[in-house]
Amino acid sequence: MAIIINLDVMLAKRKMSLSELSEKVNITMANLSILKTNKAKAIRFSTLESICEVLECQPGDLLEFKDE
Template sequence: MPIIVNLDVVLAQRKMRLNTLAELVDITPQNLSVLKTGKAKAIRFDTLEKICAVLECQPGDILAFSKEPTFTNNIETAE
């Protein structure tokens, strides 16, 4: 996936646990864990806004784009 989630890095920098962030943002720890591991398919802007407010960061601190190639039917394509 070309979108990289750096939530674990920002949490470590802030010395905050996932469960604490989940409580402060009012999201389940399970849903936050899905986001942290990069398995989430989407994030609501209001959730992202709350996370950034609590962690005192910018969305770009949490999300990054990587230009890795994607593979379709064993043929490499650059998008």
Template sequence: MAIIVNLDIMMAKRKMSLMELAERVGITNTNLSILKNNKAKAIRFSTLEAICRELECQPGDILEYRKDKEF
């Protein structure tokens, strides 16, 4: 997938655990882990907004576009 989630990097910069962020955002540890590990197929804007609010960052700090290799 061409969209890379750098949530783990922002969490490390803010010294915030997965469990703490999940609690603050109001989602399950499992769903946040799926997002953090680039396994998610979608994210709600409300969830992205809550993550950005809690990590004090911009969506571009978390989401990155990388062009897929062409075969």
């Protein structure tokens, strides 16, 4: 069981680069990269909120539950 973050999918849909998102949400590239590669252990509501705001999406569009 795992929670997958579909950040790369949303970025592709919005035709936005990771560095662009990094600038807009004020999160370092390193942290966004951790998030994108599913290495993150947790995500703050504030982070999720700012990503959703910039990408104009719902948390459900970013997060997905996968039964391994």
